Amino acid sequence: MSVTTEQVRKTLARRYRAEKRFKFFGICAISIGLLALLLLFTDIIGKGYRAFYEYSVSLQITFDPETLGIDDPRDPEQLQYGNYEGVVRNALQARFPGVEEREDKRALSALVSTAAGYRLRAMLEESPELLGQTRTLWLQLNDDADMYMKTSEAKRETARLSDRQQAWMQELEQGNEVRAGFNHSLFTRGDSREPEQAGILGAILGSLFTMLVTLALSFPIGVAAAVYLEEFAPKNRFTDFIEVNINNLAAVPSIIFGLLGLAVFIGLFGMPRSVPLVGGLVLTLMTLPTIIISSRAAIKAVPPSIRQAAMGLGASKMQVVLQFVLPLALPGMLTGGIIGMAQALGETAPLLMIGMVAFIVELPTGALDAATVLPVQVFLWASSPEQSFVTMTSAAIMVLMTFLITMNTLAVVMRKRLERRW
Amino acid sequence: MDIAEKMNVFQDAVQVDPRVVAQEHMMTEENLYIPEKTVGAPFVDDPKMRMRDVNVFYDTDQAIHGVSLDIGKNEVVALIGPSGCGKSTFLRCMNRMNDTIDICRVEGSLHLENQDIYDPKLDVVELRARVGMVFQKPNPFPKSIYDNVAYGPRIHGLANRKTDLDEIVENSLRKAGLWDEVKDRLDSPGTGLSGGQQQRLCIARTIAVSPEVVLMDEPCSALDPIATAKIEELIRELSESYTIAIVTHSMQQAARVSQRTAYFHLGWLVEMNDTDTVFTKPQHELTESYITGRFG
Amino acid sequence: MQTGQLLLILAAMIVTAFIMGRHRALQVAQPLGGIRHLRSLPFYYAMRSAIWCALPALTVLVAWLIFDQTLIRIMVLDSLPTELQPVDGTARNLMLSQIGNVASGALPTDFVDAAVANAAGRLNQLQSISAMAMAVVVIVLAMLGGAWAWLRVSARMPAREQVERVLLVVFMLCAVLAVVTTVGIVFSVLFESIRFFGQVPIADFLFGLNWSPQMALRADQVASEGAFGAVPLFAGTLLISAIALMVAVPVGLMSAIYLAEYAHSKVRSFAKPALEVLAGVPTVVYGFFAALTVAPFIRDVGQSLGLSVASESALAAGLVMGIMLIPFVSSLSDDVITAVPRAMRDASLGLGATRSETIKKVIFPAALPGIMGGILLAASRAIGETMIVVMAAGLAANLTANPLQAVTTITVQIVTLLTGDQEFDSAKTLAAFALGLMLFITTLLMNVVALHIVKKYREQYE
Ligand SMILES: Nc1ncnc2c1ncn2[C@@H]1O[C@H](COP(=O)(O)OP(=O)(O)OP(=O)(O)O)[C@@H](O)[C@H]1O
């Protein structure tokens, strides 16, 4: 055996220990990453799934003209000022006749959401003949009572209900007078101070309008810029300067774009605050570098032979680019576009700067209505103290993540398709 | 369609005894069949390395078919053959560099002296310290000349003191014929040398761990004639203390540096014999066609 | 007339111009013996007409929309009697919003000065005049442009060349937008910052140890000493970023190495996209996670160990930010590691080095410049990251290196200063822009250096 072999053998044990250690660190690193992902998702889903259903209580509602103060249900004036809460209160008291104290009465009626009143009014408006009649209705619970129902037996002590309220809820539960159902208001309403009446539709619409503006601007501009830089730009200092600019903009913190929006669009141009139009403009500037960079890559990937063939037929450079190169590069550009849109959809900070952080109940109807967007809604709700809002926040995150994952999957699928073609 | 391609086509189509197939299909112009047994004298007494029935697969493609040959002590063996015939693949089996390719699978028995190279209990680190390798393109590390040569001794713990290491480095560089050219700039980066110098640096780096066998995969293909001549000179000198297997595309080079030559064709070892014999009196049609430059 | 309606009308006019231009080209071609005799295809004549109809009108429209509010404001303010003329920026904004409220009917006229009521009337009047004038000018321009193009159609006119030239200019303008954006950023933060430094000395801002912008709310205390010392913010930003990098760099780097060098292809095909999902999670989600899950957890753990941990500790924000950066670091590292040529790996393995020795002694040093570039990019991200710190880090400007205490960061303060009710000119608002300027300069420098390093590194192995 040679001297080398002997000496190498002596070191082997130590070196393999180092090898194992190193590999172990690698496994740890991967596990930390994956664990964080798992933790994040289970945490959010664990907190949020309960927002997708809600509890309602069955009550015998009498549309008593006297309590309501309505004698003609066809008169809008009367309808508007009807005392619907009183009707609900009466129904609750009829269910729990023992409750006498004023304080208790108030606590009792607090179990039912104020949304119940709006519902009764809507019913009465639709079918005026209900006046004076009695119906068994399932009415939405208030968020605290709802939360109480959603918590497991063991943890109910911590619920925000008084002991008496808890007793009533238990009685209702045993009598099968409460039931769970799909939380429609989550998807059909705007923001609200009452968790059980708040929904994310307003934010979704705001996001939609913002994204429409962003898409309509950033995709064509990004593609045009990419076409110019890749196909037409002369190789000179200025072109280099543009490129450096694009690469740097891609790494500028998003909040800086918010400052730009605030100073230029709102301060200088006098555009209104809180509107999707301005949000879209800011996000356009923010996503533009991403779209330009990926569009350029897509144009680069088009084989030069195609260009030469078309040129050989006597087409002008512009014709070649528009008629041959662009269609071939389009899928790649769309992939980049989707990724850019996903990035814009999840963005929050710049929108805070331009005031899209307001409390807005009405559903926006266009890009010039004050609105908020999904991530900002998450931010707003996350700072609310109510337990129900934590649930709602998680639910909003789940919806947002669903959109984002769908978009990213779409981009991945398109990229795979593309790879197969060339 | 050239002949190599033609053979590829039918190789793919049929997996039976190639000799039969060759006779059936290839009798057209020339009698180019692949022999069932290697022609010539592939074996020697008391070999340094002994390979028997080696098959190598890349996934499902077989790159080496039942190759058996010996490499004698302090002998230079040249592996020649047309491009893609599996020379590199075979060479890389000998120090298990093929392990680094996921899809590569090696069958058969390969021994270094009495040690089974593919014994699962054998340690590749130790094996590679004993069987060094020089690659086609000079690949110095982006480190100083000194650190390049000292890399092997350092990781293997061959020098306990700085002076020992200095000595190893100097000796290796001397053996590689590079010492006089670089002794004043041992701290400058190895990548800053010329191509020929880089390749000699790589050789010095390999012999710094005092291997028993040195495998060289076309060590001169990226170099000019003068640098090539230097390396060939070096190989001749090294053969006094090392066993060397060298892959080359240049038949002149094989003739100049090697004692024995093996001719590979499409993954088969067609002929192996003394270098003189192979180049002057090839016994097989394929070898002759290759040597006379009819294909390659 | 609403802008939307105007746009619709304009679109209709452009389509008409297109159709008429095409028609006219065909007409011109007919006596000559078919479109072969035209210099360009009819399509290009049509496009040319459409462009002539659209471009001037659209340019004016956009410029009008951008500048009319500013001009109207100036005119309205000018119409005020001298004694009501606002003296400074704040008063000017107050006056403008008052007039605006009266004009929109939100504020009854009898609550305000008659002059203000007049000004409100004038504002309304100007608004409607402006809208009308804009519509008229735009439509007339579109008609003129379209008509001119229509008249000029002739067989020898190089319509295609002209259209292509216009398109090229439009494409170029799109590319130049990147430069315009940068310039816009620089100016928007620079101008307000200069105004801020007019009120607060720049040295106080850069080196002051006390940050409490709320104090400056009282007029006599604007620029009162020490209120705008940004050092605690810089320190807080650094602390949180450092924690984040301490998590992200080792974990991201080691994951990249493990995935590239060790992992079975099955593990890789699962773990890589999984890590990419982590990169796609919006930062507001990380913020929520940090504030509601990680921070309380750390506080509880700390309490059980007898440590006092702030409920908005720097540690929580930093940890979660680190998680956010893991995929970023790992994908950048993966790029540079796989860029190290295979020959390096083979050389080392061929000498009998183990995998980890090869990685540590050959690949890592070779990839180091690229990795440093990647880390620098990650650091710039950490510094500019907003939502995680807004939600999970505190507002109190503590100057501390203790990760268990609450600190605040540059981005947190920008958001705090600029959200909620604000006057555009107060020192508070301007301070946000000065912070923005600092943030922009820092990240810009880091990005330029990082991109340069990474580019150099790529070239080395190309
Ligand atoms: N990493 C690999 N994966 C798959 N197939 C491979 C791989 N390396 C080599 N092969 C295949 O194995 C066969 C032999 O290749 P090898 O590199 O050994 O040829 P060679 O004789 O060294 O050729 P050359 O003279 O051109 O270097 C070829 O058909 C090649 O395509």
Ligand SMILES: [Mg+2]
């Ligand atoms: Mg080879």
